[in-house]
Amino acid sequence: MQLLNNKKAYKNQAKILIAVDCIIFGFDSEELKLLLFKRKVAPLKGSWSLIGAFVDENLSLNNAAKQVVSNLTGLNNIFLEELQTYSDVDRDPGERVISVAHYSLIRINDFDLDSVEKYDARWFKIDEIPELIIDHKQMVDDAILKIRKKARYQPIGFELLPEKFTIPHLQILYECIYQKKLDDRNFRKKILSFNILTKTDEKDKSGSKKGAFLYKFNKEKFTSFISKGYNFEL
Amino acid sequence: MQLLNNKKAYKNQAKILIAVDCIIFGFDSEELKLLLFKRKVAPLKGSWSLIGAFVDENLSLNNAAKQVVSNLTGLNNIFLEELQTYSDVDRDPGERVISVAHYSLIRINDFDLDSVEKYDARWFKIDEIPELIIDHKQMVDDAILKIRKKARYQPIGFELLPEKFTIPHLQILYECIYQKKLDDRNFRKKILSFNILTKTDEKDKSGSKKGAFLYKFNKEKFTSFISKGYNFEL
DNA sequence: ACAAAAGTGTTGTGGCTACACCCATGT
DNA sequence: ACATGGGTGTAGCCACAACACTTTTGT
Secondary structure (H helix, E strand, O other): OOOOOOOOOOOOOOEEEEEEEEEEEEEOOOOEEEEEEEOOOOOOOOOEEOEEEEOOOOOOHHHHHHHHHHHHHOOOOOEEEEEEEEOOOOOOOOOOEEEEEEEEEEEOOOOOHHHHHHOOEEEEEOOOOOOOOOOHHHHHHHHHHHHHHHHHHOOOHHHOOOOOEEHHHHHHHHHHHHOOOOOHHHHHHHHHHOOOEEEEEEEEOOOOOOOEEEEEEOHHHHHHHHHHOOOOOO | OOOOOOOOOOOOOOEEEEEEEEEEEEEOOOOEEEEEEEOOOOOOOOOEEOEEEEOOOOOOHHHHHHHHHHHHHOOOOOEEEEEEEEOOOOOOOOOOEEEEEEEEEEEOOOOOHHHHHHOOEEEEEOOOOOOOOOOHHHHHHHHHHHHHHHHHHOOOHHHOOOOOEEHHHHHHHHHHHHOOOOOHHHHHHHHHHOOOEEEEEEEEOOOOOOOEEEEEEOHHHHHHHHHHOOOOOO
16 A cells, blocks of 8 residues: 655645644533643643643544543543544634644543642533633533533443442433433433443442442443434433 | 734644545435545545545635535535544555545536546445545545434435425435435425425426425524434434 | 432323325326 | 326324332431
């Protein structure tokens, strides 16, 4: 397939700076949150922004984004997907940069806040996002719409919840994503009808005196659901 | 917002070649088709490929893609959306190129084949796609999945059909996208229940002796449907 | 004993699927 | 008169929405 040894086959074509910016969602059993950090380089130093990086010549965009998240959090096998590109010619006041936004879902307690503080990062509730640089607010809005849409057709809790979780927790997650209250009975009925959950005999008593049974995701059924898709409207 | 006059704020960062590749779908009242063309530049000259171009320093990706389609077809207000990026380091045998695929839906008869022949282009039925260069086959497959998914939640015929069209034509379009036969009565019932169509009193007799009534899209209702989304499973 | 959250069933309704025949017209 | 595609109606079924009370247990 390598037709030319000369790796400069396309002369006189403009090259452009490419960055990845990561919208990192986390969930702490009560709120859906977003990881933001104080920008450390000019221009716009000191403002809140998404975390990002320029893309190296020898990394795919996906790997570049994974590296960004991994450097920040120490986490390695995270869920990460491309959102879309942002390419307005004047979007970056410094110089022309095309950014490819990626969004990621992580368990908020899976990594220590040390590394986060080192980066001057903070979790924000998604309805309390501060002003962000350039078009990062747009990226965040687009990402929220994206996960809301995604949640409707595919199980999405997997990456945001701990290995074992209760149905009420899962419901709170969906309520955060949809930003509306769901009916307990109907939620439980529907989510159980998919057979993607396995009940354990442990209980989580942190939320109530009675305690709620802990469930796990059933990975096999789960992955077949992801490829087939379904309709989860409540 | 312009913090620096110096437009080289980010020194020592690698710049990369960016291309857009366009998956152009057309519909000729019977078949869903894809516009492909014979590549005119090395490497891989003479193979079938999508149409694309390197992105200029002063164009957004979306505008670059629009320009590609416009140069080829002469059409200007076409539907065009970003699909996703393709960024494997070695994907292009010539040199590293990151490609941002865009897909477009056009009325197949809205432009003259002259300009198409000038470009050595041809329409292919989507189930008869020849071998394509690099990862273009992947892009096409991804684009087909995308419109199939999209068709399920948003009205999609608008850009592919002429201003006036019959319900049987619209049905054929959906059958092409879903690649399965749909029930006439249920299709008609459901599509009419959305109230996005306006019946005219003209008939199209090209398809039968009796003739089928022509409909138009009702743009207002249509756009509100696009933003809200719906579920169109048949 | 009581507060606080977990858990459980039923009923009505609306939308979907599946299915077969008449209509209008050109030849 | 007949062939061709256009157009219409219904009945059974299933999934969803709406809704209130009992259970468990820590304090």
